[in-house]
Amino acid sequence: MSDVHAVRRARLRDRYAAAGNDAALVSRPANVRYLAGGAPPGAVLLLGPYDDDTLLCPPAPGHGGEDGHAPVDEQLRRTAVPGSGDPAVAAAGLLTPSAAVRLAVEEHHLTVARHRAIGAVAPALRLTDLGCAVEQQRIVKDEEEIACLRIAAEIADHALGELLESILVGRTERHLALELERRLVDHGADGPAFPTVVATGPHSGRPGHRPSDRRVEEGDFLSVGLGADYRGYRCLIGRTFVIGTSPADWQIELYELVFAAQRAGREGLVPGAGYRDVDRATRYPLEAAGHGEGLAPRTGHGVGLEIDEDPQLAPAAMGKLDARVPVTVGPGVHLPGRGGVRIDDTLVVRPEADGGPELLTITTKELLAL
Amino acid sequence: MSDVHAVRRARLRDRYAAAGNDAALVSRPANVRYLAGGAPPGAVLLLGPYDDDTLLCPPAPGHGGEDGHAPVDEQLRRTAVPGSGDPAVAAAGLLTPSAAVRLAVEEHHLTVARHRAIGAVAPALRLTDLGCAVEQQRIVKDEEEIACLRIAAEIADHALGELLESILVGRTERHLALELERRLVDHGADGPAFPTVVATGPHSGRPGHRPSDRRVEEGDFLSVGLGADYRGYRCLIGRTFVIGTSPADWQIELYELVFAAQRAGREGLVPGAGYRDVDRATRYPLEAAGHGEGLAPRTGHGVGLEIDEDPQLAPAAMGKLDARVPVTVGPGVHLPGRGGVRIDDTLVVRPEADGGPELLTITTKELLAL
Numbered sequence: 001m002s003d004v005h006a007v008r009r010a011r012l013r014d015r016y017a018a019a020g021n022d023a024a025l026v027s028r029p030a031n032v033r034y035l036a037g038g039a040p041p042g043a044v045l046l047l048g049p050y051d052d053d054t055l056l057c058p059p060a061p062g063h064g065g066e067d068g069h070a071p072v073d074e075q076l077r078r079t080a081v082p083g084s085g086d087p088a089v090a091a092a093g094l095l096t097p098s099a100a101v102r103l104a105v106e107e108h109h110l111t112v113a114r115h116r117a118i119g120a121v122a123p124a125l126r127l128t129d130l131g132c133a134v135e136q137q138r139i140v141k142d143e144e145e146i147a148c149l150r151i152a153a154e155i156a157d158h159a160l161g162e163l164l165e166s167i168l169v170g171r172t173e174r175h176l177a178l179e180l181e182r183r184l185v186d187h188g189a190d191g192p193a194f195p196t197v198v199a200t201g202p203h204s205g206r207p208g209h210r211p212s213d214r215r216v217e218e219g220d221f222l223s224v225g226l227g228a229d230y231r232g233y234r235c236l237i238g239r240t241f242v243i244g245t246s247p248a249d250w251q252i253e254l255y256e257l258v259f260a261a262q263r264a265g266r267e268g269l270v271p272g273a274g275y276r277d278v279d280r281a282t283r284y285p286l287e288a289a290g291h292g293e294g295l296a297p298r299t300g301h302g303v304g305l306e307i308d309e310d311p312q313l314a315p316a317a318m319g320k321l322d323a324r325v326p327v328t329v330g331p332g333v334h335l336p337g338r339g340g341v342r343i344d345d346t347l348v349v350r351p352e353a354d355g356g357p358e359l360l361t362i363t364t365k366e367l368l369a370l
Numbered sequence: 371m372s373d374v375h376a377v378r379r380a381r382l383r384d385r386y387a388a389a390g391n392d393a394a395l396v397s398r399p400a401n402v403r404y405l406a407g408g409a410p411p412g413a414v415l416l417l418g419p420y421d422d423d424t425l426l427c428p429p430a431p432g433h434g435g436e437d438g439h440a441p442v443d444e445q446l447r448r449t450a451v452p453g454s455g456d457p458a459v460a461a462a463g464l465l466t467p468s469a470a471v472r473l474a475v476e477e478h479h480l481t482v483a484r485h486r487a488i489g490a491v492a493p494a495l496r497l498t499d500l501g502c503a504v505e506q507q508r509i510v511k512d513e514e515e516i517a518c519l520r521i522a523a524e525i526a527d528h529a530l531g532e533l534l535e536s537i538l539v540g541r542t543e544r545h546l547a548l549e550l551e552r553r554l555v556d557h558g559a560d561g562p563a564f565p566t567v568v569a570t571g572p573h574s575g576r577p578g579h580r581p582s583d584r585r586v587e588e589g590d591f592l593s594v595g596l597g598a599d600y601r602g603y604r605c606l607i608g609r610t611f612v613i614g615t616s617p618a619d620w621q622i623e624l625y626e627l628v629f630a631a632q633r634a635g636r637e638g639l640v641p642g643a644g645y646r647d648v649d650r651a652t653r654y655p656l657e658a659a660g661h662g663e664g665l666a667p668r669t670g671h672g673v674g675l676e677i678d679e680d681p682q683l684a685p686a687a688m689g690k691l692d693a694r695v696p697v698t699v700g701p702g703v704h705l706p707g708r709g710g711v712r713i714d715d716t717l718v719v720r721p722e723a724d725g726g727p728e729l730l731t732i733t734t735k736e737l738l739a740l
Contacts, residue, residue, distance in 0.1 A: 059667050084667055084684065105482075112477035112485045112499075129482075178552050185548055195561075297429050297454055314454065 004144065005073040008137065009035050013047055015133050021104040023048035024130050025091050025118075028109040030305040031134035033232060037073040045076075046091040049101050054079055054094065056087035088114055092122040104130035132310075139302060139310050140324050146348055148233035149303065149326055152193065153346055153360035155228040156237045159183035160363050168370055169218060169243060173198040173211035176224075184228045193227030193234035194307045204240060205332050205340020207296050218244040221251060221339040222370070223332075227307060227346075234307040236328045237361035238344025241368045250338075255367045258333055258341040261285040262365070265299060265313075265329040269349050269357040275317035282313070282331045291333045300329045303346055325349045326360070374514065375443040378507065379405050383417055385503050391474040393418035394500050395461050395488075398479040400675040401504035403602060407443040415446075416461040419471050424449055424464065426457035462488040462495060474500035502680075509672060509680050510694050516718055518603035519673065519696055522563065523716055523730035525598035526607045529553035530733050538740055539588060539613060543568040543581035546594075554598045563597030563604035564677045574610060575702050575710020577666050588614040591621060591709040592740070593702075597677060597716075604677040606698045607731035608714025611738045620708075625737045628703055628711040631655040632735070635669060635683075635699040639719050639727040645687035652683070652701045661703045670699045673716055695719045696730070 012035065016024045026032055026045040032055075036045050042058040054077045072078060081090045088110065095101050105115065107129040119127060141149070159180050168176070177196040184192055199209040204221035216222060225238040240258075242251055265282030282299040286292065298314035303326050311319055313327065321327075330344030343365055348358040382405065386394045396402055396415040402425075406415050412428040424447045442448060451460045458480065465471050475485065477499040489497060511519070529550050538546070547566040554562055569579040574591035586592060595608040610628075612621055635652030652669040656662065668684035673696050681689055683697065691697075700714030713735055718728040 083686070084682075107482035107486075108484075110482055112475075112480055112482055114478075115482045116477075174555060178555055182548050182552065185544060312454075316453070 004142070005035060005037050006075055009047055009053060011137060012133060015137075016047070016104045016130060019104070019128075020102060021048075021128055021130075022101045023095065024104040024133075025088060025106070026130070026134060027088050027106050027114075028134070030309075031106070031109075031138070033305055034134060034138055036076055038071055038232075042087060044087045044091055046094065049095070052077060054091070056081055056091050058087050059083065059085070086114060086117060089117045089121050092118040092125060095125060096122045100124055100126065102126045102128055104128045104133075106130050106134075108132060135310055138304055140322050141304060141326060141348075142324070145233060145304065146324065146326065148231045149235050149346065149348070150360055152189070152228040152230035152233050152235040153237065153362075155184055155187045155189045155230060156193075156226055156235060157361060157363045158187045159189075159228070160224065160226065160237060160239065163224075164241070164368065164370060168216045168222065170215050172213050172215050173200055173203070174213060176216070177211040180224070180226050184226065187228075189228035189230055190232075191229045193229045193236065197223070197225035197238075199223045199339075200243075202337055202339050205334040205342045207332060207334070207342070216243055219248070220244075221341065223340070223342050225342070225344060227303075232305050234303055234305070235326075235346040235360060236303060236307060236330070236344055237346065237363060238330050238332075238342050239363060239365070240341040240343060241370050243370055245369055247367065247369060252367065254333060254335070255341050257285060257289050257291075258331055258343055259365060259367075261331045262329055262343045262345070265331065266345065266347060266357060266359075269321065269327065269329070269347055271321055271323045271349055271351055273321045275311045275313050275319050275321065276315055278321070278327075278329070279313040279315055279317065282329060283315070286331060286333060294334060294336075296332065299331045300327050302327050321349045323349055323351055323354075374512070375405060375407050376445055379417055379423060381507060382503060385507075386417075386474045386500060389474070389498070390472060391418075391498055391500075392471045393465065394474040394503075395458060395476070396500070396504060397458050397476050397484075398504070400679075401476070401479075401508070403675055404504060404508055406446055408441055408602075412457060414457040414461055416464060419465065422447060424461070426451055426461050428457050429453065429455070456484060456487060458484055459487045459491050462492040465495060466492045470494055470496065472496045472498055474498045474503075476500050476504075478502060505680055508674055510692050511674060511696060511718075512694070515603060515674065516694065516696065518601045519605050519716065519718070520730055522559070522598040522600035522603050522605040523607065523732075525554055525557040525559045525600060526563075526596055526605060527731060527733045528557045529598070530594065530596065530607060530609065533594075534611070534738065534740060538586045538592065540585050542583045542585050543570055543573070544583060546586070547581040550594070550596050554596065557598075559598035559600055560602075561599045563599045563606065567593070567595035567608075569593045569709075570613075572707055572709050575704040575712045577702060577704070577712070586613055589618070590614075591711065593710070593712050595712065595714060597673075602675050604673055604675070605696075605716040605730060606673060606677060606700070606714055607716065607733060608700050608702075608712050609733060609735070610711040610713060611740050613740055615739055617737065617739060622737065624703060624705070625711050627655060627659050627661075628701055628713055629735060629737075631701045632699055632713045632715070635701065636715065636717060636727060636729075639691065639697065639699070639717055641691055641693045641719055641721055643691045645681045645683050645689050645691065646685055648691070648697075648699070649683040649685055649687065652699060653685070656701060656703060664704060664706075666702065669701045670697050672697050691719045693719055693721055693724075
C-alpha cells in the first residue's frame with residue numbers, strides 16, 4: 001500500500017505547489033490516514049518543503065488508543081513529539097530554519113488557538129489555507145478502497161441478516177443495537193462505523209434516533225441503521241421492517257412511497273449527474289405526497305474513511321458525480337407520534353457501460369414482516 | 371436541574387463581563403452541555419449581551435443522533451438553524467444589530483475557518499478569547515455531578531466483576547471488550563465512557579492498547595480499562611489480573627511495585643496538594659525501580675463530562691487540588707515483549723476531616739489469579 005500513499009501525497013503536493021505553497025500541514029485525522037496509511041490519534045503530517053514528508057505523533061495515546069489496524073507508510077519519516085507538545089506546532093518548528101516558507105494548513109480543522117501557536121513558534125512562516133484539498137482528493141476512490149467498502153457492506157448485511165432471524169418482540173432498542181454491534185465485530189469489522197440506530201414504533205424513521213429502552217411491540221415499524229468499519233472504511237445500511245404478520249394499510253403505503261423515492265435516487269446515480277439532481281429525484285416523490293415539511297436537509301452523502309464525507313446530496317449542493325464515488329441514498333419519512341420508514345443503501349457510481357451503480361448493501365428492500 | 375444551569379451561566383457571565391466582554395459564544399460540546407443541560411450534537415450556546423441566553427441547534431442530526439438522555443434547560447431560548455448553516459455563525463448573526471459588541475469565543479475549540487465566518491457575518495463584532503473559562507469552572511464538581519460519577523463507577527465495577535466470574539482463557543481481547551461494553555449498558559450506562567481496553571500477555575499494561583484478536587493464555591497478565599457514561603458523566607477503572615494459578619515472580623514483583631505507586635498517588639490526594647506533587651508521588655517509586663524511561667507523560671487526570679479533562683497530573687502541571695475534584699490515579703509499567711501492569715482508580719478529593727479521598731471504583735486491587 002505504501003506506493004498508494006506516496007502517489008496520493010504527490011498529487012497533493014502538485015496541488016498545493018500550484019497554489020504557490022512550499023509545504024502543507026495536514027491535521028484532520030481522516031486526511032492524515034488517507035495520506036500516511038495508519039496513524040495514531042493526534043498525529044499530523046508535514047509535506048515538504050522538500051521531498052521529505054514527516055509524520056509527527058503525539059507522545060501519549062489517549063483513551064482511544066492507537067490505530068492498530070493500519071500500518072504507517074514506511075516511506076514516511078516518523079517523529080514522536082516529546083512532553084505534552086502539539087504535533088502541529090512541532091511540525092512548524094521543523095520549518096523554522098527555512099526562512100519565509102509558505103505553509104498551507106487546514107483552516108477548517110485547526111483551531112484558532114493552535115493556528116496562533118504555529119505562527120508563534122515560527123514567525124517567518126507564512127500560513128495559508130490548504131482548504132479541503134485532501135477531502136476533495138478523497139471523493140473518488142480507488143478499487144482498493146472500494147474493496148474495503150464492499151467488505152464493510154457485506155459485514156453489515158450479515159449482521160443485519162442474523163438479527164432478522166432472531167426473536168425481536170419484547171427486546172429493547174438498546175439491546176438490539178448492542179447485539180448488532182457485536183455481530184459486526186464477529187464478522188470481522190474493526191468496529192461499528194457509527195453508533196447503531198434502532199428505532200421502534202413511534203421512534204421509527206426518525207433521523208439520528210438514539211436507541212432507548214423502548215421494547216419492540218407487535219404492529220411496530222422497526223427501523224435499523226448500521227454500518228461496519230473495515231480497515232478504516234465505513235459503509236451504511238438502513239432498513240425498515242414491520243413487526244407481526246399484518247402491516248396496516250398506512251404502513252404499506254408509507255413504505256412503498258419511501259421505497260419508490262429511494263429507487264428513484266439510486267437510478268439517478270450516473271457519472272455526470274448533479275449532486276442536487278440526485279437529491280431532487282429522491283426528494284420529489286416524498287414532497288409530491290405531502291411529506292416535504294419534515295424531510296432531512298439531504299438525502300445522501302459520500303462515505304469512505306469517514307461515515308459522512310463529500311459529496312452531499314442536497315438541494316443546494318454544487319458539483320457532479322464521478323465514477324468510483326461511493327454514496328448513500330437514504331430518504332426517510334417520520335410521522336410524529338406514529339413512526340416512519342427509512343431505507344438507506346451504500347452504492348458506488350459506475351458508468352452505465354459497467355452496469356450502472358454498484359449496490360454494496362444487498363439486504364432485501366421488500367417490506368419484511370417479522 | 372434548571373437552576374443549576376442558570377447558576378453556572380451566571381458565574382460564567384460574571385467572569386467574561388469582568389474581562390470586558392458583552393457576550394460569550396460557547397461551542398465546545400461538553401461546555402455547552404454543562405451550561406445548557408442536554409444539547410444536540412453541534413449546538414452552540416450564546417450568552418448575553420443581555421439576560422437572554424440562546425441555544426442554537428443545527429438542523430440535521432448526524433449519525434450520532436441527538437442526546438436523548440439530558441433535557442435542555444427550559445429557561446433557555448432554543449433556536450433551530452435552518453439549512454446547512456453553522457450555529458456559531460447564526461449566533462453571531464443574532465448580534466449584528468448591536469453595534470460594537472465584544473463577543474468572547476472559545477478559540478481553543480473554534481476552527482480558523484469558523485472564526486473567520488463569524489467575523490464575516492457580523493463585522494461590527496469584536497471577537498475576543500473566552501479561553502478555557504468553562505473548563506476551569508467544570509473542574510470542581512457539585513454533589514449532583516459526583517453522584518452521577520459514583521453511579522458510573524458502580525456500573526463499571528459491576529461489569530468488571532461479572533467478567534471475572536466467567537471463563538477467560540481462549541477468548542479474544544476484542545470479544546472481552548465487547549462483552550464488558552454490553553454489561554455496562556446492561557447495568558444502566560448510557561454507553562461506555564471510552565473505547566474499552568483489554569490487553570493480554572505482551573500487550574498488557576500498554577497505555578491505550580486497542581483490543582486485538584489475541585486470545586487469553588495461561589500465565590498472561592490481563593489488563594482491562596473501562597468506564598461507564600452515566601447521564602453524561604464518565605469514570606475510569608483499570609485493573610490487571612494474572613491468568614492461571616501461579617503468577618511468576620517477575621509478575622508479582624511488578625504488580626506490587628505498580629500497586630505501591632498507585633497507593634502513593636491516592637494518598638497524595640488532599641485539598642491543596644499540587645497537581646505535580648501527586649504525579650511525583652505516583653511516579654517516584656517507578657522511577658526509583660528503574661522504569662522511568664517508558665512512563666506515560668502523566669499519571670492521572672480529571673474526569674467528568676469528558677473522560678479526560680483538567681486537572682492533569684503531570685510533572686509540569688501548575689495548580690493545586692480542591693475538594694470535590696474527581697481525578698484518576700493510574701500508573702502503569704509496560705515491559706516490551708513481556709507485558710505489564712496498570713492500575714487505575716477514579717477518586718474524589720475530599721478534606722481529611724471528611725475522611726480523605728473518596729474512592730469511587732471499589733473493585734479490589736489485590737493481584738487476582740483467574
